[in-house]
Amino acid sequence: MLPRLERNCDDVFHRRPVISLPPFSPHTLAPKLLAWYDRHGRDLPWRTPKPDPYCVLVSEIMLQQTTVATVIPYFLRWMHTWPTLNALAKTNIEDVLHAWQGLGYYRRARNLHLAAHHIVHKHQGVFPHTEKDLLSLPGVGPYTARAIMAIAFNQRVVTIDGNIARVFARILEKPGVKETLLRTLHTDITCFLPSTRIGDYTQALMDLGALICRPQAPRCEMCPLQGICQSAQHTTTHLFPEKKEKRIKPTLFGHFFFVLSEKAGEIGVLLEKEEQSLLKGLWRPLTSLWMDEDREPTFPYPASWQPVGDIKHVFTHFDLWLNLWCGVVTPTSAPTASWVRFEDLDQYPMSALAKKSFRCLEKHPSSFLVQRPCKKAHSA
Structure with a gap:
């Protein structure tokens, strides 16, 4: 029988009635879980009878901060384009970033590309299997x-x-917020490991947490571990894991500048490649600095600048408001920018933020902008 866990921090744990739990040996958990997984486990494209470590790496990196439903089509396209480590290592980073568009957290794509290079050149193409060697891979x-x-x-x-x-916070009624549990649960749950089918056991726990032991409205009545779960028996699933106090995200403000010019009868726009780590390697319109207050723009070129709207974009740690401006200038170039025809924009990998800004621009055709100059400005 599981020992009762006493609490000093919250009276709710002292007031609840004593409930008899069925006999529970650590060795009974895995068989129940695996039997459920064999019937109800998710059919995912990276799960194969003989797992490919490259597929596992790609799926795990894609699944960081991203839902399974979102990842599946990206994973399928990725494996069709680069079915092996060698294929990925041989491609260029521009193509990798282009394939990653829409998934966000672009550092993951760069790290996958670097990891493929690392395995091919430092491990002679043999996928490492020790924790030390795996931790040496970028992004792992x-x-x-x-x-x-x-x-x-x-x-x-x-x-x-x-x-x-x-799952284990509820089974054991283990206190702590998720971030704490990720560090402290290791010792508590080692005893539950089966001697075989470790991969299936690991994925079964992932599926149980995603499908049954959900953050909100867990389906305890459908759970194969209900009979050995302390929080299910004590009706305390809502208390585990403990809720983390939400922080108020800061808001930043800035400007995007669509610098339009005509060459050989075609309208194009100046694009810059982002050099900052957050969106490094992706293309975008010219931009101001992002500040903690909304400031008047300093335009990059003399032109009649037209406001074309504003957009909000949500990042993990801050929200961003951008004012969008469009100006038509004589053909120009810049050391850090490239002139790109509108019909060629799809060839340049961009973040969701940059794509969102271009969708806003599409509502204001360039001919309209030329005819309706709005704000005369000189460059800084």
Whole structure:
């Protein structure tokens, strides 16, 4: 029988009635879980009878901060384009970033490309299987390394993501917010590891957390582990994991400048390649600095500048408001920018933010802008 967990921090744990739990040996969890997984596990394209470590790496990197439903079509296109590590290592970063458009967190794409180079050139194309070697790959942290070890190589290691942390926090009534549990649960749940089918066991826990032991409205009545789950027996699933106090995100402000010019009878726009780490390697219109207050724009070229709208974009750690401006200038060039025809824009990898700004521009054709100059300005 599971020991009762006493609490000093919250009276709710002292007031609840004593409930008898069925006999519970750590070795009973995996068989129940795997039997459920064999019937109800998700059919995902990276799950194959003989897992490919490259597929596991790509899927795990894509799934960071991104839902399964969003990842599936990207994964399928990725594997069709670069079915092997060698194929990915040989391609250029522009093509990789272009394929990643819409997934966000573009550093993941750059790291995948670098990881392929690392494996091909430093491991002679043999996928590493030790934690030390996996951690040497760009973009691979402890969780991803252990997920690859468990799923691709069936090694007996504990893997803990947000879903798995929530499952065991409820089974054991383990206090702590998710970030704390990701660090502290390892010792508590090692005893539950089965001796075989480690990859299936790991993915079964992920599926249980995604489908049954959900953050809100868990489906306890459908859970194969209900009989051995302390929080299900005590009706305390809503208390685990503990809720993290939400921080108020700051708001930044800035300007995008669509610098239009005509060459050989065709209208094009100046694009710059982003050099900052957040969106490094992606193309965008010319931009101001992003500040914590809304300031008047300093335009990059003398022109009759027309406002074409404003957009809001949500990043993980801040919100951004951008004012969009469009100016038609004589043919020009800049050391850090490239003139691009509108019909060629699809060839340049852009962030969702840049694409959103161009959709706003499309509502204001360039001919309209030429005829309706709005704000005369001189460059700084």
